[in-house]
Amino acid sequence: MPSSIATCYHVLQSCTLNTPLFTDIVTKINISTASIRARKISLSLSATYPSPITQTTTNDLNFEDRATRFRIKGLVHRITTLSSSNSKTQMLQILEKDPEFQTISDFNLLLMALVIAQELDICLSIFAKLPSFQLVPDCCTHSIMIRCHCEKNDMDEAKRALDTALGKGFRPDAATFTVLINSLCKRGRVNKAREVFEAMGRNGYKGSVQAKNCLLKGLSYVGKVDEALEMLMGMKGTSLEPDVYSYTAVMDGLCKVGRSGEAMELLDEVVGMGLVPSVVMFNTLIQGYSREGRPMEGAAVLELMKEHECVPDCVSHNTVLHGLLKWNEVLAALGVYKEMVGLGLKVDVRLMGTLARRLCKRSRRKNSLLQDAYDVFEKMKERGPVVDQRTFEVMIQALCVGKRFDQAFATLNEMVRLGYSPEAITFDKVILGLCARGRVDDAVSTMVLLHASGGIPSKISYDMLIKELNEEGRLFCARNLFGSALKLGVVPNREPRLNVMGWEEPQVTRIC
DNA sequence: GTAGGGTTAG
Numbered sequence: 001m002p003s004s005i006a007t008c009y010h011v012l013q014s015c016t017l018n019t020p021l022f023t024d025i026v027t028k029i030n031i032s033t034a035s036i037r038a039r040k041i042s043l044s045l046s047a048t049y050p051s052p053i054t055q056t057t058t059n060d061l062n063f064e065d066r067a068t069r070f071r072i073k074g075l076v077h078r079i080t081t082l083s084s085s086n087s088k089t090q091m092l093q094i095l096e097k098d099p100e101f102q103t104i105s106d107f108n109l110l111l112m113a114l115v116i117a118q119e120l121d122i123c124l125s126i127f128a129k130l131p132s133f134q135l136v137p138d139c140c141t142h143s144i145m146i147r148c149h150c151e152k153n154d155m156d157e158a159k160r161a162l163d164t165a166l167g168k169g170f171r172p173d174a175a176t177f178t179v180l181i182n183s184l185c186k187r188g189r190v191n192k193a194r195e196v197f198e199a200m201g202r203n204g205y206k207g208s209v210q211a212k213n214c215l216l217k218g219l220s221y222v223g224k225v226d227e228a229l230e231m232l233m234g235m236k237g238t239s240l241e242p243d244v245y246s247y248t249a250v251m252d253g254l255c256k257v258g259r260s261g262e263a264m265e266l267l268d269e270v271v272g273m274g275l276v277p278s279v280v281m282f283n284t285l286i287q288g289y290s291r292e293g294r295p296m297e298g299a300a301v302l303e304l305m306k307e308h309e310c311v312p313d314c315v316s317h318n319t320v321l322h323g324l325l326k327w328n329e330v331l332a333a334l335g336v337y338k339e340m341v342g343l344g345l346k347v348d349v350r351l352m353g354t355l356a357r358r359l360c361k362r363s364r365r366k367n368s369l370l371q372d373a374y375d376v377f378e379k380m381k382e383r384g385p386v387v388d389q390r391t392f393e394v395m396i397q398a399l400c401v402g403k404r405f406d407q408a409f410a411t412l413n414e415m416v417r418l419g420y421s422p423e424a425i426t427f428d429k430v431i432l433g434l435c436a437r438g439r440v441d442d443a444v445s446t447m448v449l450l451h452a453s454g455g456i457p458s459k460i461s462y463d464m465l466i467k468e469l470n471e472e473g474r475l476f477c478a479r480n481l482f483g484s485a486l487k488l489g490v491v492p493n494r495e496p497r498l499n500v501m502g503w504e505e506p507q508v509t510r511i512c
Numbered sequence: 513g514t515a516g517g518g519t520t521a522g
Contacts, residue, residue, distance in 0.1 A: 105514040112515050140514055147516075178517035210518040217519075248519040255520095283520040290521090319521050348522060 072113040075101070079114075079122055091122075092129060104135045111144045120152045139170040146176055150183035158183065159196070166203065174200070174208040181211045185218025193218055206239065213245045220253025228253050244270065248281045255288025260297075263288055277308060283315045290323025298323045299332060318348045325351060330358045334372055341379070352380045353391040360398035370402040385418060393426045400429040409434065409442055416453045424450065424458050431461045440468045444477070457485070462492040470497040 075098070079091050095101050101110065107130065114123040127145055130137055137145070142165035149158035158180055165172055177200050184193035193215055200207050212235060219228035232250045235242040247270050251263040263285055270277050282305045289298035299320045305312050317340045324333035333355055340347050359373035377395050380387050392415045399408035408430050415422055427450040434443035443465055447457050462485045469478035478496035485492050 103514085108514050115515090138514080140516090144515060173516085175515085175517040182518070208517075213518040243518090245519050252519070278519075280520045285520095287521065313520095315521055322521070350522065 072109060075110055076113050076117050076119065079119075079126075091126075092132065095126070095133070102133075104130075104138050104141060107133075107135060108138075108140045108144060111141065111148070115144060115148050115151060118151065120148055123148045124152075139165065139172060142168075142170055143172050143176040143179075146172070147179050150179055153187070155180075155184055155187060155189065155192070159192075162196075171203075174205060174211065177205065178208060178211045178214060181218075182214040185214045185221065188218070188222050190215065190218040190222055190224070209235075209240050209243055209246065212240050213243075213249055216246055216249040217252070220249060220256065223257070225250070225253040225257055225259070244275055244278050244281060247275075248278065248284055251281065251288070252284045255284055255291065258292050260285065260288035260292050260294070271308070277310065279305070279310055279313050279316065282308075282310060282312070283319055286316060286319045286323070290319060290326065293327055295320070295323035295327045295329055296332065299336065302336075314345050317343075317345055318351060321347070321351050321355070325354045325358065328358070330355075330362055334359065334369075337376065347379075349380055349383055349386045352376055353386075353388055356380065356391055357394045360394045363398050364401060367402060370398055370404070373398060374407065389415075389420050389422070392420060393422055396422070396426050397429050400433045403433070405430065405433045405437055405439070405442075409446065412446065413449065416449055421453050421455060422450075424455050424461075427455065428458050428461045431457075432464055435464045435468050438468075440465070440472060440474075443468070444481075447481075451484075451488075456488050456490065459485075459490055459492055462490060463494045466492055466494045466496055470494075475499055 075094070078094055100106060107126070111123050111126060114120070114126070123145075127137070127141070127148075130141075142161060146158050146161045146165070149155070149161055162172065162176070162180060177196060181193045181196050184190070184196065197207065197211055197215060200211065212231070216228045216231055219225070219231065228250045232242055232246055235246060247266055251266050254260065254263040254266070267277060267281065267285065270281070282301055286298040286301045289295065289301065302312050302316060302320060305316065317336060321333055321336050321340070324330075324336060337347060337352075337355055356373050356376040359369045359376065363370035363373055373395065377387070377391070380391070392411065396408050396411050396415070399405070399411065412422065412426065412430050427446055431443045431446050434440070434446065447461060447465060450457050462481065466478045466481055469475070469481065475497055482492060482496045
């Protein structure tokens, strides 16, 4: 009989590892792990698929163990595949055959993996089939199922599952209660969450700061910030002493209703208590000031962080940048952007787009900003096809205003090559600019480009080009252009010049 | 020696 590891290899090899489904599940597992467990564990399946999540792990599930990872991964994959064709009988056969899945512990691992992979219906059906394996759910199984119902947004069922577990004499630990309380709070059912918290006390649990923090956040979420503040103050001096999370939750609540000043006072209190404020706490304040229309004070928090030996992260900077742009503090935003680039921090591409457009607009008054705008724009392009149509157009038009027609012409071509259909006015500006510089051929090719991208050149562009061609004596070309305008339903004001004899030019020499 | 809990932006 092959060893379990060999079996797992066999199983995995029988699956197509690179199928989208497989990749999707692995990705889902990784993503939900990050969100569900506050980055404590990583289901990094890097043995076969490199994960972007690289945190160290403290999980007891021991996903570091290759065999366990493979076993669960293979099973989740196979079961998911079967589920889509409703082959539940086959699913049970798979589980029955697998010598690794015989005890309730084995199933708990599988059920938890399914919850993390968001395969909740499969989780429920396997749970329902446990008796057919002669297995009885234990305390851990019940906790996992409570979580499963929470993830499914079926809070009443989650509460029933908790009551069932308690009724059977199990004593789920505080973490299980916290999951339920948190889910209720996230859905705005704070009163129900409070009931569960109180039920903890009745059942002999001491409660937990984590659960209390969920209530603080829940109260803030439903607009009861003062109640949250009161609860926070009430925690002081009790066995559930507030921690940095508690304060952050309430500060966030205050910031969201325009009370950033009070949130800042809480920061002082935190420091006074000897707690170390976290980067999240500062980021909350930045967001508060930015919302309130006080973006410069938000930016000042970056300095405050440094005073507290807290290193601002990507969120800090992006939040400051967003606030400054929102309230049109363009120069300050540029400063923060440059600082971020210098620090190697990843700037949100949408913010880069906004910054580039704002700088373009400002460059009319202050020419030097055009280069800054172009630098931001170029940096955006390095990120891949992320530049939106509007940013392209604003950039091209600003380049025209700044008389940088080479770049305008090249960027317009690039835009069309990427499949965008720029507005006719963008072409007009480039065509007029090129004509003014005597670059008639480039102007003509810009018009051809516009036509090729499905647009109709404007009368003003035709007029300008026909005028230039007339002046250069390229009368055949002017006539062609005039003719193509008429075909498109545009009647230029300027007509192609006849030659000196009043005859039509013969088809010779230059072709447009 | 079964899993797993709370905070920030866009």
